Amino acid sequence: MSTLDPLRNVVFEFSKMPGIGQKTAQRLAFYLLSLRKEQIDEFVTSVNDLKNNVGYCTICFHLTYNHEHCSICQDEKRNQRALCIVSYPKDVMVLEKMNKFKGLYHVLGGVISPLDGIGPEQLRIKELIERLKKEDVEEIIFALSPSIEGETTVLYLQKLLKPIGIKISQIAQGIPLGSELEWADELTLGRAFEGRNSL
Amino acid sequence: MYVSYIKLVNFRNYSNVSFEFDNNINYIIGKNGKGKTNLLESIYFLSATRSFKTKNQNELISINEKKNIIFAEIFDDINKNEISVNLEKNFKKVTVNNKIIKQSSDLLSIFYAVFFSENDIEIIQGTPAERRYYLDIILSKIDKEYIYSLKSLKRLIKQKNNILKTTYNSEIIDVYNTKIEIENIKIVSYRKNIIKFIEEELNIFNKSAKNNIGKVKIEYKQSLLNFTEKEKQTELNYRECLYGAHRDDFIIYCNEMDAKKYLSIGEKRLTSLLIKLTEVMYIKKKKNIDPVILIDDALSGVDEIRKEFFWQIIKGNKLQTIITDTEMKCVDNNIFESYKLIEL
Ligand SMILES: Nc1ncnc2c1ncn2[C@@H]1O[C@H](COP(=O)(O)OP(=O)(O)O)[C@@H](O)[C@H]1O
Ligand SMILES: [Mg+2]
Ligand SMILES: [Zn+2]
Numbered sequence: 416m417s418t419l420d421p422l423r424n425v426v427f428e429f430s431k432m433p434g435i436g437q438k439t440a441q442r443l444a445f446y447l448l449s450l451r452k453e454q455i456d457e458f459v460t461s462v463n464d465l466k467n468n469v470g471y472c473t474i475c476f477h478l479t480y481n482h483e484h485c486s487i488c489q490d491e492k493r494n495q496r497a498l499c500i501v502s503y504p505k506d507v508m509v510l511e512k513m514n515k516f517k518g519l520y521h522v523l524g525g526v527i528s529p530l531d532g533i534g535p536e537q538l539r540i541k542e543l544i545e546r547l548k549k550e551d552v553e554e555i556i557f558a559l560s561p562s563i564e565g566e567t568t569v570l571y572l573q574k575l576l577k578p579i580g581i582k583i584s585q586i587a588q589g590i591p592l593g594s595e596l597e598w599a600d601e602l603t604l605g606r607a608f609e610g611r612n613s614l
Numbered sequence: 615m616y617v618s619y620i621k622l623v624n625f626r627n628y629s630n631v632s633f634e635f636d637n638n639i640n641y642i643i644g645k646n647g648k649g650k651t652n653l654l655e656s657i658y659f660l661s662a663t664r665s666f667k668t669k670n671q672n673e674l675i676s677i678n679e680k681k682n683i684i685f686a687e688i689f690d691d692i693n694k695n696e697i698s699v700n701l702e703k704n705f706k707k708v709t710v711n712n713k714i715i716k717q718s719s720d721l722l723s724i725f726y727a728v729f730f731s732e733n734d735i736e737i738i739q740g741t742p743a744e745r746r747y748y749l750d751i752i753l754s755k756i757d758k759e760y761i762y763s764l765k766s767l768k769r770l771i772k773q774k775n776n777i778l779k780t781t782y783n784s785e786i787i788d789v790y791n792t793k794i795e796i797e798n799i800k801i802v803s804y805r806k807n808i809i810k811f812i813e814e815e816l817n818i819f820n821k822s823a824k825n826n827i828g829k830v831k832i833e834y835k836q837s838l839l840n841f842t843e844k845e846k847q848t849e850l851n852y853r854e855c856l857y858g859a860h861r862d863d864f865i866i867y868c869n870e871m872d873a874k875k876y877l878s879i880g881e882k883r884l885t886s887l888l889i890k891l892t893e894v895m896y897i898k899k900k901k902n903i904d905p906v907i908l909i910d911d912a913l914s915g916v917d918e919i920r921k922e923f924f925w926q927i928i929k930g931n932k933l934q935t936i937i938t939d940t941e942m943k944c945v946d947n948n949i950f951e952s953y954k955l956i957e958l
Contacts, residue, residue, distance in 0.1 A: 527789075528773065529777045529786070530773055530776050534783060567770075567793055
């Protein structure tokens with residue numbers, strides 16, 4: 416075994432991560448090598464904590480820490496009658512930072528995209544239907560990305576939910592065409608929520 | 615508007631040259647292979663951010679080089695604008711006055727060029743895809759909404775094709791069909807509009823007896839109104855998206871004869887030239903923009919009487935015109951009172 420094998424292993428692990436090329440992976444590995452033992456321990460502990468203690472909320476599928484239900488679902492002061500549907504947990508974070516929407520969320524886990532092998536069965540749509548049977552939701556607001564896939568998903572769900580007879584709307588104005596939700600600055604999103612269109 | 619100056623670095627056969635143009639008639643002379651078409655291609659690129667020759671922009675970079683530059687100064691009634699294009703392998707940056715441009719429609723009011731060449735005949739006799747492409751390029755320059763609808767349709771078709779080929783799920787297919795119908799209506803109405811304009815203008819040209827190509831009628835062949843069981847079944851049988859603006863075509867009738875089938879080569883050439891001329895009219899009338907006219911090989915293949923009609927229109931509209939030729943024919947014939955000569 417060569418002395419450089421551990422370095423190569425770490426570079427290899429980093430290079431598997433999204434957006435990280437060979438060069439960056441090397442830089443990160445050398446950075447780790449330069450750290451003190453306590454700093455490394457802290458790093459390893461937080462990675463373990465992330466994996467062991469962060470999971471998906473069993474109600475809305477947002478991220479939750481140490482609990483079965485996320486802090487939003489646990490918060491009784493929130494409006495239990497409004498449900499905002501998003502693709503990913505990061506979308507919940509963007510909307511929460513905006514601090515305009517006071518209801519609950521449902522995270523689908525993606526959008527319908529046959530090219531990526533994602534159909535309705537791969538998303539948490541069954542769970543959504545179950546939730547709507549149990550909970551007293553009066554309004555559903557879609558906040559999916561304004562891409563073709565996002566729009567198709569909204570249309571699919573809209574048709575699916577129509578028989579249930581809940582008021583459905585979609586955040587509409589202010590989001591640049593074709594861009595991802597996480598890029599929209601908080602201000603434009605604020606306006607988007609106020610100007611949501613009834614579908 | 616007119617282009618007063620252009621500088622090319624590593625563009626096709628030009629390693630580093632610059633040209634100055636007159637705001638009137640410019641006459642470029644050069645033997646075969648000297649780079650006449652390449653020069654016009656570079657000017658056209660500034661307007662459309664794509665080539666008329668190739669879809670692979672890497673071909674525009676000189677062999678053995680990594681990147682190129684097209685830089686130009688464009689004047690309109692009030693402003694001077696600097697457009698610069700930088701190409702690298704699979705990379706394109708277009709700036710106007712040092713600000714990055716994202717869509718070719720953003721260039722519309724700054725620089726618009728119409729390119730005339732023998733290949734225009736493909737508007738008449740080309741494949742449906744080539745004919746649609748001609749309309750799509752004009753409309754994309756004119757309207758951002760059109761680009762957005764086209765892109766959306768393309769993506770929807772790609773996704774739907776995937777379901778047709780793999781797990782046919784009729785609920786999802788219905789959702790895609792609804793979305794496709796929405797974009798389809800928009801695209802078709804844009805195309806029908808411009809086709810109507812072309813038809814009307816061609817019939818106006820017809821009034822000049824010299825130019826008569828017979829009463830023109832253009833029919834848009836729309837493949838999709840809406841998805842009924844019949845369309846859905848056919849698509850399921852073929853496992854492919856068969857209906858929509860991506861499959862449409864148009865037929866040009868001259869005196870009730872399908873131009874593609876019945877016209878002579880010369881007549882097709884003339885008709886295509888006149889259709890291009892209607893593009894000039896469209897931009898002038900609808901967008902109030904004076905386009906720059908690029909003419910490769912001085913209208914070769916068109917008879918003298920029709921050429922004269924064409925030159926009269928160009929001169930009458932005082933449009934900046936850049937003509938290429940192998941010999942100084944136009945000049946010998948005293949067609950232009952004044953012009954700037956550039957020899958390659
Ligand atoms: N990417 C390129 N790099 C170098 N030379 C090129 C490139 N593309 C084309 N050429 C050269 O340009 C010449 C053709 O120029 P063109 O403008 O078509 O001539 P013409 O004056 O006949 O219109 C050919 O000699 C060809 O070798
Ligand atoms: Mg040529
Ligand atoms: Zn939750």
